[in-house]
Amino acid sequence: MSQPDVLDQRAIIDRREVADRLAALTDQKSHGEAVAILGQALAHGRAEIARRLTEQPGNGRAAAQATAFLHDQLMRLAFEFVGGPSHDFALVGLGGTGRGEMAPFSDLDLMFLTTKAATPEQERASEAMLHLLWDLKLKVGHSFRSTPQLLALAKKDMSVRTAFLEARLIWGNAALFDAAMLRFRKEVVAGTAAEFVTAKLAERDARHVRMGDSRYVVEPNVKDGKGGLRDLHALYWIGKYVHGVERPADLVGAGLLTAAEFRRFDRAERFLWSVRSHLHLLAGRPEERLNFEYQPRIAEIMHYADRPGKSAVERFMQFYFLNAKTVGDLTGVFLAQLDEQMGKKGFRFALPTIRRRPKRLSGFVLDRGRISIPADDFFRAEPVRLLEMFALAARETLQIHPIAMRAAARDAVLIDHAVRRDRRANALFLEVLTCRQSPEIVLRWMNEAGVFGRFVPDFGRVVAQMQFDMYHHYTVDEHSIRAIGLVAAIERGDLKQDHPLSTAIVQKQIASRRVLYVAVLLHDIAKGRGGDHSEIGAEIALKLCPRFGLDAAETETVSWLVRYHLLLSSTAFKRDLADPKTIDDFVRQVQSPERLRLLLVLTVVDIRAVGPGIWNEWKRTLLRTLFEAAEERLRLGHKQHGRSELVSLRQKDLADALGWKSSAIRAHANRLSDSYWLAEPLSWQIANARQVAAAEARFGDVKPSVTVEDDAESGATRVSVFTPDREGLFYRICAGLASAGANIIDARIHTTRDGMALDNLLILDGRNKPYHDRRLRNRLVKSVEQALTSKEPPPLPAAEPGRPRSSAFEVAPSVAIADRASTRTTVVEVNARDRPALLASLAAAIHGQHHQIHSAHIATFGERAVDVFYLTRADGRKLDQQDIDALRSALLAATTQASEAQAA
Structure with a gap:
């Protein structure tokens, strides 16, 4: 393979000029001086290539070829300088080096090829050349091979075989290289195509995973x-x-x-x-x-x-x-x-033949068990068949032949307004969308072929559209398709252990399956249009649903679900579920049990489809708590019925798990408010109860008790604090954790009826990992204990140097204060870019205004932190307008100072 043409090569490196300078060197200091000369040439060449790429930023392949050319010349100059032998010796580029395309800092992949075992002279020259390249700070992968060794290894090792497939002579004996390549073709490649293709496809699949x-x-x-x-x-x-x-x-x-x-x-x-x-x-x-x-x-x-x-x-x-x-x-x-x-040569590497034949092919044909087309103009003759092919694949659980996919991708342009309005086409699309077995797979095929976006142009607008944040792991179209797949998995019962409530709802309690599937499809369809995507999406739903064949009632429900698809999660994660006003406001928006059931399932699959690790037990508990409270209110029509029963049920579950005497469990239960029993999962309640009992057995109610344990469900570390309540307590806990380098991702605070505080926090370390190391856990405990027992409030920790990953994002800080969201407290919501010690900074600002925190709800969405506090003044009253104005300024100052400190 020859080196691709590179324009104005001398502007990148003047090989003759560099060679003359190397030739003029004396023997005594030759190596260091040679490195300096070659280093100057390398720096100049890189700068020239970077300049060209700046002028033509879309011509990266030319830059890759120019980079390979630059390194070729440097290797040849180094080879000549060290006196590399030309007889029975060749310097060979492999992989990208051999292909003649290198990114600016790619590794060099070289082979020193000899006719037979390398001589001392050849080894000396090769090592001297490598030392030159290493001293240029180039990373070099290299090997010494005789032709027989190369062929023997290539027969056994597929990576060696692939690398030599792209081999190119850089310098040395061309006849030796050509002979080796000829033998490689005859002795290794010939007759092994099937083996190579199978290996490369398996390697590709493993790499993708x-x-x-x-x-x-x-x-x-x-x-x-x-x-x-x-x-x-x-x-x-x-x-x-x-x-x-x-x-x-x-x-x-x-x-x-x-x-x-x-x-x-x-x-x-x-x-x-x-x-x-x-x-x-x-x-x-x-x-x-x-x-x-x-x-x-x-x-x-x-x-x-x-x-x-x-x-x-x-x-x-x-x-x-x-x-x-x-x-x-x-x-x-x-x-x-x-x-x-x-x-045709007797080898197939694709799927084996499926012997079962579907009942009805509707003009399509089977090719080794895969759906294909009988003629190249099959779709052109009747474009609705573009939808029918995917419906057939979903109905019969069959693969689609790549030839048919190729034709579908080519003919997707045939889907016009008439096809979109065609009742049969829409029925076929809805069949794919609501298929119980494989909607995710078939919809992804439809999306890959471009048929999905042509048939639903609003969906086409979000194809390949990313959301530039650290929360969403996938593009909008991929997220939506994954969410649809999760609905089908829940309906099949595949996720019954993870989502028993959602499974029961989908299988037995909803009036219209297709309402749910269509709502999941459309919930994010207006992303990237500016404005509120929920509101715009609801308007889109009003237009699309009748086209899909949904009736007026179904259309209205879908539109409502799209409009309010974030309502359940935002209420559950950012509001106090023990406050009756929270439930009142939520139920006023939902209005019907059917909407509530559909909204729960939509919320579950929306969160799970964001990416791995997003769903956890904490979110499950909060969503279920809100759902059950709202469902009870909607079903019975009054406020408090069911709440006390739910609290009693959770207390009974704890009693069963602990096995304590009834008097002991009753005393523990009576100390804690309903908010504790409604908010905390059973595993945390068990750990808290044991911690409280152990602390009071050792210290009475004098010393603080701090425990640190893994929380497998959330993938974080739980810190639980049991201590006498005092002014500024929450700030002290946050500052103590922050000073030890912990990042708080969730916090729930509770005050017992006898004046003790019981707070649970979830934390991660600076690498966003849980604390597994015992020494680091002990450090956390000591840091929090010191913060709790010191006379003066601990200072805020200084911002750590370095550029955080979240700094790539702009999050304008905001403070929203809702005086009517609770009957007894003022609700304050702070949005800001997440960072270590942010929560401590906000708690310090609240403490500085002498307000009391009754409840805190901490949520992080990638780079964005949403911290909600339920506050009163020190006298127990809600904040007045003067308090609100002062607090807003203090909180905004805390977020701004945090951002500036981090940027510095």
Whole structure:
């Protein structure tokens, strides 16, 4: 393989000039001086390549080729300088080095090839050259191989085989290299195409699993992630191995891609190379993960601009995901063509034949058990068949042949207004959407083919659209499809252990399944349009639902669910569920038991589809508590019935778990208010009860008791504090944890009827991991105890140096004070960018105003913290307007100072 053409090579490195300077060196100081000369050439070349990329930010492949050229010249100069032998010796580039494409800080992958075992002279020259490259701070992967050794290893090791597949002579004996390559083709490659393809596909699948197994993760790996450069390279490797193609464009002549498909291949590769090159340059190292810190900076470099409802970075990332989708589309059609070609030679690597035949094919055909089309114009003859194919796949649980997918992707443009209004087409779409078995899989196929977005243009607007925050793990379309899959899994009973209440609701208690599925589909459909996506989405639902075939009542319910799909979670996570006013306000919005049941299921799948680790026992407890309180109120129509029964039930569960005497459990239960029994999960209640009993047995009610334990459900560490209540207590606890480096992610505070405080907090360390180390736990306990027992309130810890991951996001701090949200207290909600010690800063501001915190509800959504406090003045009254104004200023100052300290 020859080095790709690079424009104005001498501007990158003047090889003759550098060679002359190296030749003039004396023997005594030659190595150090050579490193200096080569280092200057490397720095100059990198600067020139970076300048070109700045001028043409979308031409990353040219930068990759220029970078490979620069390193080629440096290796040749180093090879000559150390007196590298030319007889029976070759310097060979492997992998990306051999392909002639390197990102700015990619590793060099080299092989020193000899006819037979290396001589001392060859080894000396090779090591001297490597020392030069290492002293240039280049990372070099290298091997010494004779031709027989290379062939023996390539037969056994697929990674060696793949690397040499792209080998290129950089310097040395061309005849030796050519002979080795010829023997490699004859002795290793010939007759092993099936083995190689199977291995590469298995390797690709394993790599995808390691990288999250989705091309729509919001911080993708540009090189190794699903839909990344490695997937395109894998297609080229397979084409080269099977057909001997010399460059990607030859895949067209090999019959593996059409000319139009190769143009898509070429555009996607060029874009991905651009992103990867900018990523390396910004990081100053071989960074492959496109994380939040770099996304807005690359968007700016590549000239993306803000648009109404969508920021520049969101537009850039949407284009990234569309290119990743293109890579997936091309992989499917490439493998389908390859499968057909290899099938004629007696080998298939795709799915085995499914012998069962569906009852009705409606004109489609089966190809080895997969749905296919009888003729290339099958969809053009009747475009509704584009929907029918996916409905058939869902109904019969069949795969779709890649040839049919290729035709569907090509013919999706046939879906026009007439098809969208077609009653049969809408019935077929609804059949796919509400399929119990595999809606997630089939909807994803429909989305990959572009049929989904064409049939529901509002959905097409959120395809590949990311949400630039640390909370959502997937693009909007992927999140919605995953949520639909979760509804189906709940309906099948697959998640009964995780969600028994939702399972019972979906299986037995809702009036219309399709209302639920359509609401889940539409709940985020207005993201990225500016304004409140819930309100805009509700208007979209009013238009789409009749088209789908829903009646007026169903349409109204779907629209309400979309409008209020965040109501249940925001109430449960940010309000005091023991306050009757909270339940009153919530029930006033919901109005009907059917809406409540549907809203619960929608909320559950919405949270779970955000990403791994988002759902936990705490959220389950809060949602169920609110649901049960609201359901009781709606069913019986009065306020307090059911609340006392629920509290009694939870106290009985605790008594059963503890096995204490009835008098002991009764005394413990009477000390705590209803809010405690309604808010805390049983496992925490058990731990709290034992902690209280042990503390009073040891200390009476004098010394504070602090325990630190793992909480498996939340994936965090629980800190429980039992101590005499006092002014500023919550601030002291927060400051003590913050000074030990802990980040509070949830806090619930309770005051017993005899003047003791029992507070439960969830924390993570500076790496967002729980505290497993016993020494660190002891440090936490001592820090909190010291904060509680010191005469003066502890100072706020200084902001830690360094740039936090959340600093890539702008979160304008805000303070909302709701005087009517509670009958007895003033409710204060603070939104700000999350950071260590934020909660301590807010608690300090409240303490400084001499207010009393009765309840705190802490929630984090990625980079955004939402902290809610139920407050009274020191005299127990609600805050007046003067108090409110002063508190708002103090809290805003606390968040602003925190942001400035962190930025510094």
